[in-house]
Amino acid sequence: AEAGDDAALRKLLDVLHPADIADLIEQLGGEDRQRLLSVMGDGLDGEILSEMEEGLREEVIGSLDPGQLEAALGDLESDDVVEIIEDLEPERQAEVLEALDAEDRAAVEAALSYPEDSAGRLMQREVAAVPEHWTVGRAIDWLRKSENLPEQFYHLILTDPRMHPVGYVTLGRVLGARRDVRLDTLREDSFRVIPVTQDVEDVAYAFNQYHLISAPVADGDGRLVGVITIDDAIRVLDEENEEDLLLLAGVGDESLNDRTWAITRQRFPWLAVNLVTAILASAVIAQFEGVIAALTALAVLMPIVASMGGNAGTQSMTVAVRAIATKDLTGANAWRVLRREVAAGLLNGLAFAVIVGIVGLLWFGSPMLGVVIGAAMIINLVVAGFAGLLIPLALEKVGIDPALASGAFVTTVTDVVGFFAFLGLAAVVLL
Amino acid sequence: AEAGDDAALRKLLDVLHPADIADLIEQLGGEDRQRLLSVMGDGLDGEILSEMEEGLREEVIGSLDPGQLEAALGDLESDDVVEIIEDLEPERQAEVLEALDAEDRAAVEAALSYPEDSAGRLMQREVAAVPEHWTVGRAIDWLRKSENLPEQFYHLILTDPRMHPVGYVTLGRVLGARRDVRLDTLREDSFRVIPVTQDVEDVAYAFNQYHLISAPVADGDGRLVGVITIDDAIRVLDEENEEDLLLLAGVGDESLNDRTWAITRQRFPWLAVNLVTAILASAVIAQFEGVIAALTALAVLMPIVASMGGNAGTQSMTVAVRAIATKDLTGANAWRVLRREVAAGLLNGLAFAVIVGIVGLLWFGSPMLGVVIGAAMIINLVVAGFAGLLIPLALEKVGIDPALASGAFVTTVTDVVGFFAFLGLAAVVLL
Numbered sequence: 001a002e003a004g005d006d007a008a009l010r011k012l013l014d015v016l017h018p019a020d021i022a023d024l025i026e027q028l029g030g031e032d033r034q035r036l037l038s039v040m041g042d043g044l045d046g047e048i049l050s051e052m053e054e055g056l057r058e059e060v061i062g063s064l065d066p067g068q069l070e071a072a073l074g075d076l077e078s079d080d081v082v083e084i085i086e087d088l089e090p091e092r093q094a095e096v097l098e099a100l101d102a103e104d105r106a107a108v109e110a111a112l113s114y115p116e117d118s119a120g121r122l123m124q125r126e127v128a129a130v131p132e133h134w135t136v137g138r139a140i141d142w143l144r145k146s147e148n149l150p151e152q153f154y155h156l157i158l159t160d161p162r163m164h165p166v167g168y169v170t171l172g173r174v175l176g177a178r179r180d181v182r183l184d185t186l187r188e189d190s191f192r193v194i195p196v197t198q199d200v201e202d203v204a205y206a207f208n209q210y211h212l213i214s215a216p217v218a219d220g221d222g223r224l225v226g227v228i229t230i231d232d233a234i235r236v237l238d239e240e241n242e243e244d245l246l247l248l249a250g251v252g253d254e255s256l257n258d259r260t261w262a263i264t265r266q267r268f269p270w271l272a273v274n275l276v277t278a279i280l281a282s283a284v285i286a287q288f289e290g291v292i293a294a295l296t297a298l299a300v301l302m303p304i305v306a307s308m309g310g311n312a313g314t315q316s317m318t319v320a321v322r323a324i325a326t327k328d329l330t331g332a333n334a335w336r337v338l339r340r341e342v343a344a345g346l347l348n349g350l351a352f353a354v355i356v357g358i359v360g361l362l363w364f365g366s367p368m369l370g371v372v373i374g375a376a377m378i379i380n381l382v383v384a385g386f387a388g389l390l391i392p393l394a395l396e397k398v399g400i401d402p403a404l405a406s407g408a409f410v411t412t413v414t415d416v417v418g419f420f421a422f423l424g425l426a427a428v429v430l431l
Numbered sequence: 432a433e434a435g436d437d438a439a440l441r442k443l444l445d446v447l448h449p450a451d452i453a454d455l456i457e458q459l460g461g462e463d464r465q466r467l468l469s470v471m472g473d474g475l476d477g478e479i480l481s482e483m484e485e486g487l488r489e490e491v492i493g494s495l496d497p498g499q500l501e502a503a504l505g506d507l508e509s510d511d512v513v514e515i516i517e518d519l520e521p522e523r524q525a526e527v528l529e530a531l532d533a534e535d536r537a538a539v540e541a542a543l544s545y546p547e548d549s550a551g552r553l554m555q556r557e558v559a560a561v562p563e564h565w566t567v568g569r570a571i572d573w574l575r576k577s578e579n580l581p582e583q584f585y586h587l588i589l590t591d592p593r594m595h596p597v598g599y600v601t602l603g604r605v606l607g608a609r610r611d612v613r614l615d616t617l618r619e620d621s622f623r624v625i626p627v628t629q630d631v632e633d634v635a636y637a638f639n640q641y642h643l644i645s646a647p648v649a650d651g652d653g654r655l656v657g658v659i660t661i662d663d664a665i666r667v668l669d670e671e672n673e674e675d676l677l678l679l680a681g682v683g684d685e686s687l688n689d690r691t692w693a694i695t696r697q698r699f700p701w702l703a704v705n706l707v708t709a710i711l712a713s714a715v716i717a718q719f720e721g722v723i724a725a726l727t728a729l730a731v732l733m734p735i736v737a738s739m740g741g742n743a744g745t746q747s748m749t750v751a752v753r754a755i756a757t758k759d760l761t762g763a764n765a766w767r768v769l770r771r772e773v774a775a776g777l778l779n780g781l782a783f784a785v786i787v788g789i790v791g792l793l794w795f796g797s798p799m800l801g802v803v804i805g806a807a808m809i810i811n812l813v814v815a816g817f818a819g820l821l822i823p824l825a826l827e828k829v830g831i832d833p834a835l836a837s838g839a840f841v842t843t844v845t846d847v848v849g850f851f852a853f854l855g856l857a858a859v860v861l862l
Contacts, residue, residue, distance in 0.1 A: 019640050027759070139606075149607060152601060174606065230665075234642075246749060246750070251746045256768055260770075260775050263772075271783060272783075275786065279735065299727075299733075314681065318679075332458045333459075344691050347691070347695040352703075
């Protein structure tokens with residue numbers, strides 16, 4: 001029965017897309033996962049490895065014997081192999097390189113010679129390029145004879161005699177034109193060449209901003225060395241978005257498949273930074289112990305001011321971090337956006353000052369307590385607007401990822417200012 | 432001199448990509464923006480409108496006279512016009528529709544007849560489709576004669592006699608094959624038809640998951656009605672990512688170009704919800720006023736426990752919200768992930784219990800105070816792990832966007848539990 005189950009399972013896997021199989025493997029627990037992998041056994045498709053989330057991939061590759069690994073990687077494009085290999089431990093890297101045939105190995109090693117996170121790592125070396133002076137007919141004849149075309153391509157890249165990319169033509173236009181038409185009369189207006197050392201984030205930005213489907217990559221001398229396609233750019237964009245989202249919440253590069261111990265260690269430093277900021281806030285409160293002892297209502301109400309400031313600051317900060325990432329927030333409009341953030345902080349500060357003032361009054365029957373908490377609220381929300389914008393901008397300026405560090409600074413500011421304004425005003429006005 | 436400046440400016444704008452011009456307009460303040468728009472005047476490219484951020488677009492369209500609007504929209508594809516029009520006020524919509532020629536208007540009105548956020552709104556109606564039994568040569572001859580091909584296309588869609596899409600061939604393969612080869616022998620393995628009523632989020636997911644470049648759209652009877660291309664899908668993905676990021680921070684659909692009053696009103700409800708949760712936390716503290724009066728050190732230390740819980744909860748929650756969005760977190764692995772989150776909460780709780788215990792001891796010289804804050808820390812970080820995972824999952828289950836509402840619930844739980852555990856234990860142990 002087991003063998004029958006296995007056959008049925010294999011049949012099921014046959015109709016699934018590799019990306020779905022990878023997701024399935026990710027969702028299974030330890031034993032089921034082993035079972036599934038052993039059923040696939042020798043037939044493990046390289047595409048599945050390629051779709052798998054990093055941590056798990058390393059585990060699966062570790063469980064394959066050299067023959068299986070060779071079979072799996074054999075039918076992948078070189079850029080996919082590079083993506084798999086660059087995350088592996090050095091010794092495992094050597095193993096994988098050995099599993100490749102000589103030609104693929106040379107291609108992968110060439111890619112790995114470019115800096116990490118550069119266009120050179122992202123590109124594929126198989127390109128469909130022809131001289132710019134060719135006609136449609138000549139290009140079609142050449143394509144029909146070519147053996148080493150990329151698996152997917154959407155443009156013919158036009159090159160000059162020095163192999164510099166000088167334009168491209170969409171395949172749709174090639175197909176729609178008569179055989180005697182020169183290719184360079186069909187070229188697209190928007191054409192961008194990616195330098196091979198360009199950071200992948202900038203590559204992804206260009207694809208997104210200019211709606212590129214593919215773009216040629218050129219070396220330092222301007223010579224065509226490869227092509228980057230939209231699927232690679234999307235992967236980078238996706239990873240970046242995920243990274244920003246997680247960083248803003250104080251989570252690093254973790255995945256659902258990481259083990260308890262990994263995520264515990266991962267999250268510890270962020271919590272430790274938060275502890276420091278919380279202790280700073282406590283130190284502010286400690287300055288006012290006498291005031292609190294005299295009026296315990298202050299202890300009851302003080303977290304409200306800090307919490308509202310923290311929230312307002314996080315709102316401003318998130319908008320700022322996102323706008324910096326999309327290059328919408330720059331020196332040119334920072335001043336205008338700052339005035340807006342501070343004004344919005346003031347307006348919401350006024351609104352919530354009235355609301356919490358009334359809450360304070362009704363709860364503890366003291367009009368002056370209401371005035372104090374209202375005033376502290378206004379101060380803290382205005383400060384939140386300032387801090388929420390200026391802290392990410394300042395971090396960006398000094399070369400620190402704003403998504404990484406803004407949160408801790410912003411909440412430190414709003415906690416400290418919140419407690420200090422509320423308790424300080426209370427000390428002056430109420431005692 | 433003004434006229435000379437204008438000419439120079441126009442020349443500069445000529446070499447910029449519409450997406451960059453749109454960004455430029457977004458970054459300029461009121462007067463400069465008006466100046467730039469008036470310089471472009473009649474020559475305003477529809478692409479620029481299409482690249483512009485919604486709020487600003489509405490403003491710019493409002494400033495154009497019907498002739499200018501007609502000129503701008505004339506050279507856009509129907510799906511781009513739909514994207515522009517669907518965000519406008521109804522009366523402005525009517526204006527724009529009138530500015531279109533009869534054929535475009537019919538296409539746009541047809542698209543608008545599909546539900547908002549459905550594939551029907553996203554697709555373009557121009558398709559490159561041929562019968563499946565055709566040969567490469569026949570397809571090429573047809574393409575050379577066709578007048579109404581899409582501006583960009585990457586596949587030939589194969590249809591059966593009832594106009595159902597049954598497969599597709601990449602243009603690269605068409606170009607690489609001999610004229611007498613039948614197209615259906617070249618078809619791609621992975622082929623997905625998008626139902627015209629499918630939600631755009633699911634469309635974007637399919638493009639991302641299966642690395643699609645384009646996909647045919649079919650109506651309820653399975654007939655080909657349009658095609659969606661990767662650039663549309665990326666736009667949706669991007670908007671979704673941005674939305675999740677902003678929602679998690681308590682910011683709705685706002686942009687850098689919104690005015691002060693707009694963002695003030697936008698953010699108010701989120702702050703109001705936060706105020707309610709903060710008052711709930713205060714109500715917990717109020718139960719322990721007597722304890723605090725007897726020992727003001729508790730007021731100094733209590734924000735630490737709440738803040739650490741809030742942070743840990745936000746970490747778990749963000750990972751969960753992201754994993755739900757990418758369909759990585761499902762019923763199949765929720766239990767496994769929950770155990771991991773709670774275990775990580777316990778481990779970090781133990782670590783920080785020791786640290787804050789020592790802080791409490793050194794600061795206030797009371798070993799029991801150290802024990803109390805340590806114990807409260809463990810409790811709150813474990814609860815944070817539970818809440819951070821279960822709240823997003825529960826919201827998803829009842830059909831509420833987890834990114835929208837998780838934050839308020841999670842911090843309410845960690846605030847309430849944090850204050851209650853710390854002050855409650857203190858009341859029992861220390862008094």
